[in-house]
Amino acid sequence: MILVEADVSEEWDSSTGWPALAERAVGAAVAASAHAPLIESGLAVEVSVKFTGDDEVQGLNASYRGKDKPTNVLSFPMFEAALLPSLAQTDGGEVLLGDLALAHGVCAREAAEKGISVADHAAHLVVHGTLHLLGYDHEQGDEAAEAMESLERAALAGLGIADPYRVHG
DSSP states (O other): OOEEEEEOTTSSSSSSSSHHHHHHHHHHHHHSSSTTHHSSSSSSEEEEEEEOHHHHHHHHHHHHHHHOSSOOOEEEOOOOGEEEEEEEETOOOOEEEEEEEEEHHHHHHHHHHTOOHHHHHHHHHHHHHHHHHHTGGGGGGGGHHHHHHHHHHHHHHHOOOOOOOOOOO
C-alpha cells in the first residue's frame, strides 16, 4: 500500500488538487517500476511531497547538495531501495520511503518553456522524484538514464500525460 502525504504552500494555485495529483503520480511511478508489488503488499510505504517555493528548495539544495540554486525537484530517500523487494513480502508495518520537494517557480517556468500545464509538469517531477526514491538514478550513465526515462514515460502514459522526452519539431 502506498501512502502519500502532501504539503502545499501558497505559491501553488489552490484550485488544483495537488495532494491528489501527488498521490496519483507516486502510485504511477511505483506501478511502472520493478517495485510494483509494494502496491498490493501489506506494508505501508509512505512518500511525503512538499509543493513549495524556489527559496525553500534553493535552501535545501544548498544544504544537502552544495548547490546554491533552486531546482525543479529534490528527492530525499529515507530507506535503502535495495531492501524494497524483500519488504514487498511483508504482511504489515510501515516504511518512510522518502521526501520530495518541488519548487513552484522553476516548475512553472519549465512548464511554460515546454508548452504544457504546470500540473502535467508537476506530475512528471513527482514521478521522476519517486523513481529516485526507489533507487533509480539517471546520473549513473546513459543506460541508467534511458531506463529511468522509459519508466517515466510508462508512468506518465498511465496518467494520460504525453511523453515529456518526445522531440517536437
